Amino acid sequence: MEVRLLRFFVAVYEQKNLTRASEQCFVSQPNISNGIKQLEEEMDKTLFIRHKRGVEMTNEAHYFYPIAKRLLGELETLPKMFQKKKIENKITIGVADSLPQEHKKQFFKTANALNDLVEWSVKPIDRSCELNLLVREWKLEEDLFLPLWKEDYKLCVPSGHPLLDKKEIDLVEDLKDEKFIHCPPCEAHKQCLSILSSENQNMITVANCETKTETLTLLMAGLGLTFLPEHFIDGWYGFETRPYKGPNYFREVGLSYSRKSLQNPAVSKVINHFSKNVLKTRPFKEFGYYN
Template identity: 70%
Template sequence: MDVRLLKFFIAVYEQKNLTRAAEQCFVSQPNISNGIKQLEEEVGKTLFERHKKGVELKTEAHYLYPIAKRLLGELNGLNGFFNEREFKNKIQIGVADSLPQEHKQQFFRTASKLCESVEWNTKEIGRENEINLLVREWKNEEDLFLPLWKEDYVLCIPNGHHLLNKEVIDLKDLEKETFIHCPSCEAHIQCLSILNNETNKMTTVANCSSKTETLTMLMAGLGVTFLPEAFIDGWYGFEVKPFNGPRYFREVGLAYPRKSLRNPAIAKIIEYFSKNELKANKFDDFAYSLKTTS
């Protein structure tokens, strides 16, 4: 069906007058009359009854009008349908708890610039996500893993604690100290085994379900603990002391099944971070690094 005929029909229906409809469509009245006649032949129904003062709307016209408006609206919408900003690159991503804000915001800032009009759907980490931002130990065994940054675990001592008088804390200094633990932490088993084997006198004052709760107990002064360095940045009520002992660290990155690379946005993100380091709090470096890799 000719789109022009729908425009003529809508104009006549709304104006209830052929002359005014012709003016609205910027055509002559004979063009409007012939167009309506052609439309009526195509649908096999009489839409208007002509009379001296205008036209009378038939039942069929009332039925056709909302359909014509919808069809014409959809056709007009095609003009901007393929505009680049109309299509969003959609990514469902799981984000682990206790990751530092400055690293997360830099990742999303960089990834959004890479993919332009990306639409993020953030979830808890899990198999249903296309990609997960998490600690290496938490990824699914079959997933690929792209590291983005490493964080050292540091020894945190609450304010007023006697160990703050020492410049460097040795492993033996931790004997008889009360510890705040996070059993779900990726470094917990390693830390616990070393402390138990070396001191044999460690006292557990709290077992927390998350690093955030561990931080709360630390700030409350209940005991000492190890936490990721970037995670504790900006908090108060404790100090980080140099520790002469085993080094604990965690590796954070992107875990994803190979099939997720079918998503062009994810493929672009993986390609970029395979060649470029994530630089937290260095937003100006993005433009330069993007130019050097393009």
């Protein structure tokens, strides 16, 4: 069935007159009449009854009209389905491994809302990125740094471990011959080793992991104790944290960027917002993730 015949039918149905329908379709009246006749022959149904004042619709015409309108509407929108909307705002951002999901989620949710529409290119941290979401120690020396959140490292103890009977753990007395899981690439690894080695010479290293995620997995499996950032461990299970006697250490996470990146208006809006506003997050316990 030709599309032009559907248009002819809809025009005649709505105008109730062949002359007005031909004007609407920018064709001659004989073209409209022949078109309707062809359509009726294809459908083997009478759609209109002609008379001097115009046409009268049959029951078949009433039934066919909404179908024809829908088909024409779908045909008109079909080309637009494959037209890619041009996005003006684009940001290339590098995201460091082992950052807490809740904090990353709230950052992207807030940053995305600052612009009408943003096309994000998310990669591992790299000097080619306009923004890098990372730990302060990992930023390039020449880059600026805007802190977003700070989190303490917690002593994590596997479930069922005897140390969990203590409200506070003494690094000297309580950790003798204890097994530890380490993450050498971690920004706080050297601090961790200095704390443990200075306080306790009997520490046993049972694993060295490349990422905090792997460290967390071995902790949940019960292989040993470890230190991990407090927000990174939110919502996970198989271990508990305990306060300890000894020096504390932390990490600061934020945005690293060059002055050149501020030439991108979308990036500039993100930096300007977080320079004046704190990143708002919700603890996992509010979502009922803790057992």
